[in-house]
Amino acid sequence: xxxxxxxxxxxxxxxxxxxxxxxxxxxxxxxxxxxxxxxxxxxxxxxxxxxxxxxxxxxxxxxxxxxxxxxxxxxxxxxxxxxxxxxxxxxxxxxxxxxxxxxxxxxxxxxxxxxxxxxxxxxxxxxxxxxxxxxxxxxxxx
Amino acid sequence: xxxxxxxxxxxxxxxxxxxxxxxxxxxxxxxxxxxxxxxxxxxxxxxxxxxxxxxxxxxxxxxxxxxxxxxxxxxxxxxxxxxxxxxxxxxxxxxxxxxxxxxxxxxxxxxxxxxxxxxxxxxxxxxxxxxxxxxxxxxxxxxxxxxxxxxxxxxxxxxxxxxxxxxxxxxxxxxxxxxxxxxxxxxxxxxxxxxxxxxxxxxxxxxxxxxxxxxxxxxxxxxxxxxxxxxxxxxxxxxxxxxxxxxxxxxxxxxxxxxxxxxxxxxxxxxxxxxxxxxxxxxxxxxxxxxxxxxxxxxxxxxxxxxxxxxxxxxxxxxxxxxxxxxxxxxxxxxxxxxxxxxxxxxxxxxxxxxxxxxxxxxxxxxxxxxxxxxxxxxxxxxxxxxxxxxxxxxxxxxxxxxxxxxxxxxxxxxxxxxxxxxxxxxxx
Numbered sequence: 001x002x003x004x005x006x007x008x009x010x011x012x013x014x015x016x017x018x019x020x021x022x023x024x025x026x027x028x029x030x031x032x033x034x035x036x037x038x039x040x041x042x043x044x045x046x047x048x049x050x051x052x053x054x055x056x057x058x059x060x061x062x063x064x065x066x067x068x069x070x071x072x073x074x075x076x077x078x079x080x081x082x083x084x085x086x087x088x089x090x091x092x093x094x095x096x097x098x099x100x101x102x103x104x105x106x107x108x109x110x111x112x113x114x115x116x117x118x119x120x121x122x123x124x125x126x127x128x129x130x131x132x133x134x135x136x137x138x139x140x141x142x
Numbered sequence: 143x144x145x146x147x148x149x150x151x152x153x154x155x156x157x158x159x160x161x162x163x164x165x166x167x168x169x170x171x172x173x174x175x176x177x178x179x180x181x182x183x184x185x186x187x188x189x190x191x192x193x194x195x196x197x198x199x200x201x202x203x204x205x206x207x208x209x210x211x212x213x214x215x216x217x218x219x220x221x222x223x224x225x226x227x228x229x230x231x232x233x234x235x236x237x238x239x240x241x242x243x244x245x246x247x248x249x250x251x252x253x254x255x256x257x258x259x260x261x262x263x264x265x266x267x268x269x270x271x272x273x274x275x276x277x278x279x280x281x282x283x284x285x286x287x288x289x290x291x292x293x294x295x296x297x298x299x300x301x302x303x304x305x306x307x308x309x310x311x312x313x314x315x316x317x318x319x320x321x322x323x324x325x326x327x328x329x330x331x332x333x334x335x336x337x338x339x340x341x342x343x344x345x346x347x348x349x350x351x352x353x354x355x356x357x358x359x360x361x362x363x364x365x366x367x368x369x370x371x372x373x374x375x376x377x378x379x380x381x382x383x384x385x386x387x388x389x390x391x392x393x394x395x396x397x398x399x400x401x402x403x404x405x406x407x408x409x410x411x412x413x414x415x416x417x418x419x420x421x422x423x424x425x426x427x428x429x430x431x432x433x434x435x436x437x438x439x440x441x442x443x444x445x446x447x448x449x450x451x452x453x454x455x456x457x458x459x460x461x462x463x464x465x466x467x468x469x470x471x472x473x474x475x476x477x478x479x480x481x482x483x484x485x486x487x488x489x490x491x492x493x494x495x496x497x498x499x500x501x502x503x504x505x506x507x508x509x510x511x512x513x514x515x516x517x518x519x520x521x522x523x524x525x526x527x528x529x530x531x532x533x534x535x536x537x538x539x540x541x542x543x544x545x546x547x548x549x550x551x552x553x554x555x556x557x558x559x560x561x562x563x564x565x566x567x568x569x570x571x
């Protein structure tokens with residue numbers, strides 16, 4: 001029953017945001033950003049989050065199908081990338097033990113690219129992140 | 143297509159089950175019929191495997207009673223309970239849940255001299271057993287150790303007991319390599335590493351004193367990043383441990399290591415521990431290709447410089463990242479001669495070898511003579527993952543995590559994905 005409920009919500013939400021996404025996905029700049037982001041992902045993120053974005057059960061959270069990754073709280077995502085993660089937090093009903101690397105050396109552009117990659121890979125489809133958004137987010141978390 | 147295959151497989155299983163059921167009616171009804179698919183495992187010739195319990199939750203370490211019951215420690219509470227007690231009351235070869243208790247999750251569980259010992263990620267408790275192996279009072283254990291570091295990473299507390307009234311508790315380092323900022327590129331290794339005062343080692347406590355902690359425990363061994371498997375070898379009267387080596391050589395030092403080297407190094411290590419030993423973490427890691435202790439890059443290493451002159455060497459070095467989660471010296475006489483006094487190790491399976499395929503997800507055997515390895519390690523039971531090659535850890539259907547030896551000399555293996563308990567026996571005929 002709960003499952004049906006969630007699926008319904010997902011379907012409704014997807015239907016609701018789909019037109020906008022479709023418009024962004026075809027944009028060449030986003031495609032290029034995703035490609036650049038993949039290179040960064042392979043160097044910085046893949047060891048823990050895995051090539052399929054599935055993470056490691058109980059150690060490193062999945063990015064694929066993760067509500068936070070697909071969500072609209074971009075400031076949160078920028079903060080996690082820059083500061084890393086050391087707190088015990090529940091993500092989609094599960095806890096993960098490993099600390100996440102801090103990445104303060106990544107530029108706004110690199111963070112934008114890697115976010116666009118993880119938000120538009122595997123089963124994920126989310127709207128584009130812009131450099132301006134990352135810049136604004138970085139200013140907020142300092 | 144996939145559906146059809148599944149359907150055919152279901153029919154096949156049903157037929158096999160029918161045949162098995164018919165067979166059993168012709169022999170003694172109580173005798174366990176050999177599992178036609180060997181519980182999905184590949185075991186050496188002459189051994190047979192079966193599933194004795196399933197869907198228990200995240201079954202970490204397990205311990206058998208002298209009467210053949212099994213206590214299972216869960217890593218996450220199931221219906222509010224963290225320990226499951228299994229018994230085969232009707233003698234059909236399958237175990238049923240007799241009782242669930244304990245309001246804490248964790249990994250460590252052990253039995254010694256009429257007591258059950260179990261750990262949360264901070265404390266160690268003990269429960270008195272009756273002469274049938276049942277816990278007398280599940281609600282009021284004695285807390286013998288409290289307040290150990292629980293900082294998420296490597297927080298599980300594994301247990302082993304000697305014959306002199308001591309309990310050994312692993313306190314894993316909540317860190318990869320003791321960097322100022324954990325797992326972060328460019329962050330230096332702290333020197334000296336302050337973590338070693340409270341973690342990254344094995345602590346020794348008394349079995350019968352309440353509420354011990356760091357102030358009255360003994361740091362028995364140090365320089366051990368995260369030990370999940372440990373066992374007291376009765377024959378040698380010595381502690382042996384298996385350590386999880388460090389991660390992320392490539393991610394942290396891409397100029398020094400490539401993804402292949404990072405997947406193959408450093409070794410997962412097994413040590414024989416004497417009181418006061420130092421195994422060298424975080425300053426060194428072990429390289430089984432060079433057979434040397436190599437200075438960690440966080441401490442000025444380059445993949446070649448050696449270090450850790452005062453640190454002990456491992457007695458066995460395994461391929462990297464496979465996660466040795468349980469260690470058991472076999473003291474039974476059911477298995478053939480070669481296995482007696484040897485070590486079984488449950489490898490949880492790697493995650494840190496990507497983009498290469500993952501490794502582990504099996505139980506290994508190391509032959510021993512007089513407390514030292516007497517031959518090469520070999521895979522003893524394989525096939526837990528249920529897939530040929532594991533590319534990404536979430537594909538694994540089962541992951542070996544705990545080991546215990548039953549009173550008849552059978553070996554039990556726990557799985558912490560689905561909570562399956564496997565029994566591996568060597569039938570006499």
